[in-house]
Structure formats: structure tokens, C-alpha cells
Amino acid sequence: MNARKKIEVSGLRLSFGDKEVLHGISFDVYAGEILGVIGPAQSGKTSLLRCINRTIEFTPGARVGGRIAVDGQDVQHVKDVHGLRRKIGMVAPLPVGLPLSIYDNVAFAPRAAGARDRAWLDGHVEQCLRQAALWDEVKERLDVLGTKLSGGQQQRLTIARALSHQPEILCLDEFSIAIDPVTTMRIEDVLKELSRDMTIVLVTNLVQQARRLAARTLFLWNGHIVELDRTEVVFSDSPGDRRTYEYVNGIFG
């Protein structure tokens, strides 16, 4: 694959206080691909995503070493961190509907970026909610608080919100924990479609989800990359590392 590198991670180290959670990992994400990231709990998947959009710095005691570049630009030295974050849509693992109305949740990022035109916002909010497979359920009550929605609906609201600032990169952190299988499938279809003009990093505990969606899959374990290869290889009978085979087949201890 000789596509353009969208995200370059090299020698990334992350520690909280004395405890190092990412031990110098390196990988690239190519423009327009879906990269699956799998691995057991506590292996550093979420922290990895938070390093990319630099929200990790809100955790006291977090220290980042190594280099992450987005479009060739080192995120640690980027001048406009807000611009960087707008370039990256982030879907957090717990549904975090902001305590605003559904409409305002989705319009939050465009407004923060300066959008004021009501007609444009209306259309944009609708489009994002449709993409997140939520529109039909909420179109009658856009002024209800986002926090009043059910867990699964809030999860989709966060997806709509992540799409609202038209990011070039979409990071999904276990987006389907609270969503039923049918809706998950609908969103997976949307993701496939979005990946035509978006780079997607998909962190998931459902290994089959990575298999369905990702072009390449990265197996992260205890802060190390065990394996990163084309998804067919990772899920084949003979991946590069035995532990990968054991993990994706559920044998892993």
C-alpha cells in the first residue's frame, strides 16, 4: 500500500506518573483507510487515541514522549490545537451527551468554529444525525436535553457530534458498547461509506467488528504492538504472532 500517510506515530511513549502505559510504539495510518485497533482492557487503546488529539493533556500527570504527526505536522508543536482537534472526530467510549439540547450538541462544534447561519446549521445537524442513524428517533424533539436520551441514543449522538465538524480523521473508541446489533450494523455501513473520504481509527473490543470493517488491524497488548498487518492476515490461521491468533480466537488468558 503506497497511500499517503495521514497519521504517523513513532516511538510514542506515555506514562501516568511512574507508570508507563505505552512503551514506544510506532505505526502509520494511511489516508482513507480504516485501521482497527484491538487488544484487551488496559492495553492503552484509549490513551493512544487521546494522544492523537492531545486530550491526554487534561489528565494530570500524563507525560507523552515520541512523536505523533498528523498530515506531517507534529501534534505536540501544532500552533492551533483547536484546529487540530476539529480535524479529528472523537467518539468516546462512554456516551457523553453534553447537557445541552440534542440540536445544540451537534451544533456545538460548528458554532465553536464560527458557524452562525441557522439554515445551514439546520441542514448540517440533520445530516450528521442521519449519518449516525439517530435522526428518525429524535427529529420530533431536537430541543430535548441530550442527556435525557438512552445510552445507545447518546452513543449515536456522540457519533453525530464527532461528524459535525467534518473531520478528516474519525477516531472511534468502542462506539458500539451500548448499541444494539442492528443499529451497530447500520453505523458500520455508514463508516464504510465515510471511509471513502475519511481516515478512520476504530478501537474495538469486538474483534469481529475489526474484521468486518478494517483494512488493517493493530493488536495492542500491554502498551506494545504485538502485530500490525492486513486484517486477513491478522485473522488468518497463521498471523505473525501466536498471541494474535490466541487473542482473536478467544484463547488468550
Place this chain on the structure above:
Amino acid sequence: MSLPRSPERPAGRGRLAVLFEQAIELLIRLCGISAIVFVFGIFFFVFREGAPYLAQLDLGAFLFSSDWYPSNDPAHYGAGALLLGTLSVTLLAMLMAVPFGLGAAVFVSEFSAPRTREVLKIVIELLAAVPSVVWGFIGMSVLGPLIKDVFQVPLGVNMFNAALLLALMSVPIIVSIGEDALKAVPDSYREAALALGATRWQTVFRMLFPAAKNGLLAAVLLGVGRAIGETMAVLMATGHSARIPTSLFDPVQTLTATIAAELGEARQGSEHYQVLFLIGVLLFTLTFAVNLTADLVVKGIRRK
């Protein structure tokens, strides 16, 4: 393979323990009810003292006339100027205290380093510990001359002076309650807003304020309550003159200061005495209305 057996279930709790539980519950219930009893009790006794005058009370004159001449013959009891005095001083104080207090709360909760935060909180709480008579003293002897010089006005003790003191007295309440309200907003909300590319100010204005609005409203209203009820400082710093003010630097007289200054002189059971208690009822109604409005507003927000 047999699972390890859990130990024998403990025997049912003794009847004593059950009784104890019920006693505690009763006690807690009493504590809850007592608050209501006290509020109604206070209202009842204040009202009873003033009630005999109600028969001859001209409500319009009482509320809107500015003729407060309790020692004339016949006496005039027009509390309009006093009511206006209380309202204007409180409003002016809040115009100063609310932006300042909320700003300080945002700074302490969101922007300051942990060390600065600790120091600031201690200093702010110290501000709340200054007795109101000391504030009054500062108003008379420090602020008064200063205002006279800076604004070139004949009297240093006036509405502006008192409002400034009341603002300083309500700021600590607004800051500490406001900070609690902001701190209660989960960090995940902040991170979500920031991850959406919002700046810290946008996060504060567009996410934090809407999220914490109930608590912030409570903070402001407690500040209002403090300002309306304050007596000593306003008695010393308003100039205490029952006239309709026409400028910020006119002396005014408040409801509270009137009661404090005149109740000692009024013969018990006299007309003047009864009217002063009716002023107490008026004050009570005022604070009740403020709190009720707040409750309704908060409920309105919640229903949405």
C-alpha cells in the same frame, strides 16, 4: 466439584436493632419537618405583631408613598422609599457582584493552578468572615471619603457606597457556591467539548454555564438574599435617608436598616411598632418571592 459453601446466614437482627432503626428514622423526619415549622412560626409571630394595624392600612400608600414620618402627628407610614432603597441597593450590588463573583468562580474552578486555587479559596472565605459592622465601618471611614473625592459628591455615605459593600459581602458566597456548581460538572463533559475543537472560553460559555446553570443561579440568589437581608453595613453606609434617590450617589434608606434603627424607640404595641413588623413581613415576602422565582426558573430549566 462442589462450590465452597457460604457461611451460615446471620440470624435475624434483634428487635432492638429494628426499634433503633425506626427511632433514627423518626428523628430524621422530625429534623426535616422542623424547618417548615420554624419558617411558618417566624412568619406567624412577625405577622401577629403587625396584624392589628392591617385594619387601617392603606396598602397603596404603604407600598408606594415615600412619606416616612413615623413621629409626626398624624404619622405617615409610606415605605415606598424604603422598599425602593432596598431594591436599588441590592440591584446595584448584584450588578457588581454577579459578574465579578462568577468570573472569580470560573477562574478558581477552571483556570487556576492547584496552589493558587487553595490560596484564593482561603482568602475568599476570609472575606466572608468579616463581620458586617466592620464592613459598615470601612464604608463610613474609608470608602465614604474616597467616593466623595473621586466622584465629587457632597455625601460619601450613599447608595453606591452601600452597594459596593454589599457586593463585597456577597462575592464570597457567589464564588464558593458557584465554584461548587462548576466543579460538579464531570470532567468528561469538558474533555468532550475540548475534543470538539472548542477553546477553553468556548467550553466555559457554551458548555459549562448551561451545564451548571442551576447551581450558578442558586449562587446568585444566595448572594441576593445576603444583600437584601444585610442590615448593619447598610445602616452605616447608605446615609439612611428615606427619600426617592435620583442618582447613584444619593443617600437611601433600606427596609432592614429602618427596622434596626427604629424598633428600639417604638413603644411596644404602638402603631409605629406594628408598622415596623409589617415591614418585616414585606421583607419576608420579598425574599420568599425571590426564592420562589428561582425555584420556578430552575424547575422550568429542568423540565426541558
